[in-house]
Amino acid sequence: MTIGEGALLTKISRHFSPSASEIAEIKKLLGNHHEYAARIELLEDSEVLKAVLILNSGWGYSFRDLPNGLRQIIDFMIPGDFFGLRGIFLNGPSLGFASITAVDAAAVSPHSLLAVSRQWPRLGGAILWSASLQGSIAEERLVALGRRSAAGRVAHLLLELSVRLEFIGQGSSSGFFCPLTQHDLANALGLTSIHVNRVLRRLRQLGLVVFRNSEVEFLDRSGLMDIAHFDAAYLGLGREASRKIFGR
Amino acid sequence: MTIGEGALLTKISRHFSPSASEIAEIKKLLGNHHEYAARIELLEDSEVLKAVLILNSGWGYSFRDLPNGLRQIIDFMIPGDFFGLRGIFLNGPSLGFASITAVDAAAVSPHSLLAVSRQWPRLGGAILWSASLQGSIAEERLVALGRRSAAGRVAHLLLELSVRLEFIGQGSSSGFFCPLTQHDLANALGLTSIHVNRVLRRLRQLGLVVFRNSEVEFLDRSGLMDIAHFDAAYLGLGREASRKIFGR
DNA sequence: CGTTTGGTTGACCAAGTTCAATCAGAGTGG
DNA sequence: CCACTCTGATTGAACTTGGTCAACCAAACG
Structure with a gap:
C-alpha cells in the first residue's frame, strides 16, 4: 500500500x-493517479477538473480569484482530501485548484464516484462525511475572517492544520512539516504577507510557535489555543477525541 | 399548496x-411543520436541531459564536433553504439557528431524509444540489470577508439576497423586502453595525441602493455589481440564466 | 556568480473600530 | 392620551489594526 492510499x-x-x-474498491478508485508538479494551477476550464481529485500525497489549495486579481484561498488540501465534489451537483464554475508541493492525485469521474456510492453505501457515506468536514472547515475559516484578529487567524490555521495532519497520521502534537509560504497564509487568511510576517514574529517572541524553514514547531500549544479561540469540535472529532489529543 | 411548499x-x-x-413526497416531508416566533434561537443542544429544518416561510440565519461572545452569521436562511444537513454526517456540534422574522419550518429527521433519498433518487439529488449551493454561498462569503472592502461586502450581500429571492419567486430586480437589521448585516459581514450604517449611507448617497424600513431598493444595479465584483455564477444558475436576469 | 523567490523591517497611511451621544419609532402601562 | 422604555438607526471624535510603499536580506538554483 502506498503512502497516499494510506492517507x-x-x-x-x-x-x-x-x-x-x-478497501479494494478504494484502491481501485485511486488507481488512475497522476503526479503534478509543485506550484501549478488547474483552472476551471481544465479537463481534469471535470473529475474529482483525491489527493494521495502533497499539498495544494482550492481558491477563487476576484476580477481585480486578488485571490482567496478557500481551503488547503492535504493527503486524503477531495477536490471538486461540489462540481458534481452544481453546474456553475467550481473553484480553482493549485498545487503547493508536488502532488500525487487520483482523478475520479463523478460517474464512478456515484456508482461506487450506490454499490458500497458505507463508502458513499464516508464521502459525504468528508465533504461535510470540508464544509465545516470552510465555515470555521469564515468565522476566523469575520471575527478573529490577525494573530488569532494565524494561530487558528496552524492549529487546524496540525489536527488535520495528525488525523491522517502525519506530524505530531509538537509540530509538523508545513510547505506554505507566508504569502499562502496571507491569501487564506485575508491578510497581506507582510502582516503575516509581523504576526509570526510576534507569536515567536511570545514563545507560542515558531514557523521557519517549512517547519511549524509549537512551543506553547495551550497558549496558542487561547489566542486562537480554538475548539477542535468543528473538525468532527467528538469532544472526547479532542480531549485525548489536547489533554484538556 | 401553501406559500412555503411553493418556495x-x-x-x-x-x-x-x-x-x-x-411532489406528493415533498409535501409529506413538509407535513410536520411548526411556527417559531421572531428573534428566537435554537442552540446546538436543542432537541429540534437533531432534525433538519426546512424553511417554509420567514427568514433566519445560521451562526457560530466565539468564546468571547462575538457572533459570526454563516448564512441567512430564506424559504426553501435547509438547516442542519451537515449534522447528518458530522457528529460535532453543528451551527446554531436563529429566526429573524416569525418562521414556519418543517423538522425532518435524518432518517426519513435518507429514506426519501433512497426511494426517490432525484429528490436525493436535489437535496445534495441544495446543500452544494449553500456550500458555494458560504465560500463566496469567505471570499467577501477575505478580499472585499466593507462597501463591496454590503453590496455583494444585497445582490446575493436579491438573486436568491428571485430564485424562489420573491422580490424583483428593482428591490425586495429585507427584515435584516444593520446589526445582522454586520454579524454576517465581519463588520460593526456602526460601520454598516456608514456604508449604507454612502451607497445611498452614490445613488446605488437604498435600504430603509426593511426594504431594499436598487437604484443602479449595474454600478452596485461593479463595486461588489458580483458574478452570480456561484449561485449555480449558469451564466446564461445569469445574463437573463441581469441583462448583461 | 547573478537571478529569483520568499522573508524581514521601517515609516507612513487608511479602513474600520470604539466610545459616547443623540434620535426616531413601536410597544406598554398608567 | 401620555410618559416610559426598548430597540435600532445615526453621527462625531479619537484610536487601532492592518495595509501600502520602499527597501534590504538570505537561501536556492541555474
Whole structure:
C-alpha cells in the first residue's frame, strides 16, 4: 500500500472500519493517479477538473480569484482530501485548484464516484462525511475572517492544520512539516504577507510557535489555543477525541 | 399548496421537474411543520436541531459564536433553504439557528431524509444540489470577508439576497423586502453595525441602493455589481440564466 | 556568480473600530 | 392620551489594526 492510499484509508477509518472488499474498491478508485508538479494551477476550464481529485500525497489549495486579481484561498488540501465534489451537483464554475508541493492525485469521474456510492453505501457515506468536514472547515475559516484578529487567524490555521495532519497520521502534537509560504497564509487568511510576517514574529517572541524553514514547531500549544479561540469540535472529532489529543 | 411548499418546490424546479408522486413526497416531508416566533434561537443542544429544518416561510440565519461572545452569521436562511444537513454526517456540534422574522419550518429527521433519498433518487439529488449551493454561498462569503472592502461586502450581500429571492419567486430586480437589521448585516459581514450604517449611507448617497424600513431598493444595479465584483455564477444558475436576469 | 523567490523591517497611511451621544419609532402601562 | 422604555438607526471624535510603499536580506538554483 502506498503512502497516499494510506492517507485516505487512515482518514476514512476515523469514520468507520472498511471491509476488505471496500478497501479494494478504494484502491481501485485511486488507481488512475497522476503526479503534478509543485506550484501549478488547474483552472476551471481544465479537463481534469471535470473529475474529482483525491489527493494521495502533497499539498495544494482550492481558491477563487476576484476580477481585480486578488485571490482567496478557500481551503488547503492535504493527503486524503477531495477536490471538486461540489462540481458534481452544481453546474456553475467550481473553484480553482493549485498545487503547493508536488502532488500525487487520483482523478475520479463523478460517474464512478456515484456508482461506487450506490454499490458500497458505507463508502458513499464516508464521502459525504468528508465533504461535510470540508464544509465545516470552510465555515470555521469564515468565522476566523469575520471575527478573529490577525494573530488569532494565524494561530487558528496552524492549529487546524496540525489536527488535520495528525488525523491522517502525519506530524505530531509538537509540530509538523508545513510547505506554505507566508504569502499562502496571507491569501487564506485575508491578510497581506507582510502582516503575516509581523504576526509570526510576534507569536515567536511570545514563545507560542515558531514557523521557519517549512517547519511549524509549537512551543506553547495551550497558549496558542487561547489566542486562537480554538475548539477542535468543528473538525468532527467528538469532544472526547479532542480531549485525548489536547489533554484538556 | 401553501406559500412555503411553493418556495421549496419553486427552488427544486430550478434543478429538475418533479413528478406528481415526487411532489406528493415533498409535501409529506413538509407535513410536520411548526411556527417559531421572531428573534428566537435554537442552540446546538436543542432537541429540534437533531432534525433538519426546512424553511417554509420567514427568514433566519445560521451562526457560530466565539468564546468571547462575538457572533459570526454563516448564512441567512430564506424559504426553501435547509438547516442542519451537515449534522447528518458530522457528529460535532453543528451551527446554531436563529429566526429573524416569525418562521414556519418543517423538522425532518435524518432518517426519513435518507429514506426519501433512497426511494426517490432525484429528490436525493436535489437535496445534495441544495446543500452544494449553500456550500458555494458560504465560500463566496469567505471570499467577501477575505478580499472585499466593507462597501463591496454590503453590496455583494444585497445582490446575493436579491438573486436568491428571485430564485424562489420573491422580490424583483428593482428591490425586495429585507427584515435584516444593520446589526445582522454586520454579524454576517465581519463588520460593526456602526460601520454598516456608514456604508449604507454612502451607497445611498452614490445613488446605488437604498435600504430603509426593511426594504431594499436598487437604484443602479449595474454600478452596485461593479463595486461588489458580483458574478452570480456561484449561485449555480449558469451564466446564461445569469445574463437573463441581469441583462448583461 | 547573478537571478529569483520568499522573508524581514521601517515609516507612513487608511479602513474600520470604539466610545459616547443623540434620535426616531413601536410597544406598554398608567 | 401620555410618559416610559426598548430597540435600532445615526453621527462625531479619537484610536487601532492592518495595509501600502520602499527597501534590504538570505537561501536556492541555474
